[in-house]
Amino acid sequence: MPDVDETRLPGVGTKRDFLTGDRRRIGVISHFNGRRSLLVYDGDDPDSCRDTVELSEDDLRTLAELLLDK
Numbered sequence: 011m012p013d014v015d016e017t018r019l020p021g022v023g024t025k026r027d028f029l030t031g032d033r034r035r036i037g038v039i040s041h042f043n044g045r046r047s048l049l050v051y052d053g054d055d056p057d058s059c060r061d062t063v064e065l066s067e068d069d070l071r072t073l074a075e076l077l078l079d080k
Contacts, residue, residue, distance in 0.1 A: 021042075035051035
């Protein structure tokens with residue numbers, strides 16, 4: 011299981027990210043207001059976020075189901 015890095019973002023929430031098995035960094039920001047943002051980092055610069063996807067509660071449930079589906 012990969013190590014998860016956690017960073018508090020003052021006034022925003024908490025960012026958690028990790029390196030995948032193929033050395034890609036992805037993460038999630040848990041905003042204080044309940045929103046979640048999926049983060050996809052740049053493959054050439056792991057400190058640079060390439061894309062952010064805002065997820066509603068319904069989106070989160072659907073994504074979790076898809077990821078956990080066997």
